[in-house]
Amino acid sequence: MSDFLIHVASIACIYGMLALSLNLQMGFTGLVNFGLIALFGCGIYGAALAHVMGWPLIAGLAAALVMAGLLGLFFARLGRRLSSDYWGIATLSIAEVIRITVMNESWTGGAQGISGLTLLFGDLRPWDGLARLGLFALALFATYLLCEKLVRSRFGLAMKLMREEPQLARALGHDINGIRARVMLISAAIAAVAGVLYAHYLTFVGPDQLVSADTFLIWSMVIVGGIANNRGVVVGAVLMQFAMAFVPFAKDLLGLPTDFVAAARLILVGGGILLFLLLKPQGLLPERVGAGK
């Protein structure tokens, strides 16, 4: 049981980083990104392709950051010409195009994916699981501190102004294209690091890890936890991840068929989003309002 809890907590830490990344975009800057999973994909495939090439882990991390950065800038560039809603649809479409491309290309391992990546702390058995959890928790905490510092800075204020009234933000001298590009770069870097950690945790990478349903799982973490509250989205990530992990136990308890697990997880995500948007739109920990510095 403890291995199981360590596993769920490890995944929760990685998803917590992704939720913080989405929160920077959607929560603080108003960038409705439905293609976050593609930035995460740059992380996992950066690590996997580096493995195939025989490069060290650090080179995989660098490749992941470059790929995610370029994709993030491409997303930001699209935002110059598209309004918020259309931009969201465009990001979702691009994420799907990337997933389908990855699934059909041989150099990405196709539908079979790429396996055999180095397991982080694999030589520390039997304490490797705890060591990984420690690393992931540290990465989550560092990401949290980075996001907090960012949103409390003058740049963070500019992000919120862009979210509230983008045209008025421009009238106050803020370059909203520049803000969008910087936010996308930082968020992409966070998602890429999360992807590298994930790839070297599961030691397998495949197109199934890029499905858009996972983007909406991350959205549910942000909405449940509290949009534009970094502490809230970490709480949301942990809650949602543990809820997802305990669905199989509920199935056994209620004597339901195996198909129930996949369906119940989707219902949990959709239902969670709907329930909170209707009944508690500010989430469990609401945004702290104010101009900051």
Next chain:
Amino acid sequence: MIEAKELRAGYGDGADILHGVSLNAHAREIVTILGPNGCGKSTLLKTIAGYVIPRAGQVLIDGMDAGHIPIQRKVRHNRVGYVPQTDNVFGTLTVAENLRLGAALLPRAERTARFEELLAAYPALAGKLNRKASALSGGERQVLSLVRALMPRPQILLLDEPSAGLSPLMMHEVFDAIAEVRDKHDLCILMVEQNAFEALGVADRAYVLALGKVALTAPAKDLLKDPAMRQLYLGGEIEAA
């Protein structure tokens, strides 16, 4: 101070809305742009501000071509202030926070002094510093957005329908505040307005647009008496020049 020469502009791939508009405004004067709905008043102001890039013609600020400079750079480098028609305050922030956003464009050492200076000049805001901007009345919001625009010491102020959605009493207060701004701060104010007679009451000169062209231009006092002007605003139309 500010000059538009033969401006042509429109949105996206659509037809031109401005068909060669020319105007000018100088320091210590209020110039108002009037005209019926859809004549291109706001588009003209947005083109001068830098929200819309002109398809032809020039926008000159102190003789320098600024037509292709976006609003955020004009605000930072050309001492231009812009107050939009709607959504002109950050409702979730307090009055003080809104004002500090304007002061943020100044060097750090000057911010507090400028903040105090403008609060002394506009005492109505001083008593409401900790109130959320969303809790202010329409007139108070306009004054707040006006004072915030003054924070970075602009030399040109662009106002897009400052009286939009205000009651007649509040409208008077806002126009009085605008006249006060010209007199106290020696500004060049370019103001788009629907309420022609109120705007002409405080303006020095006026341009009347019709169908994207300048149809009339005259000192504000003369326009108040002009029968064509009365025809335009009290019934009937005038043709573009």
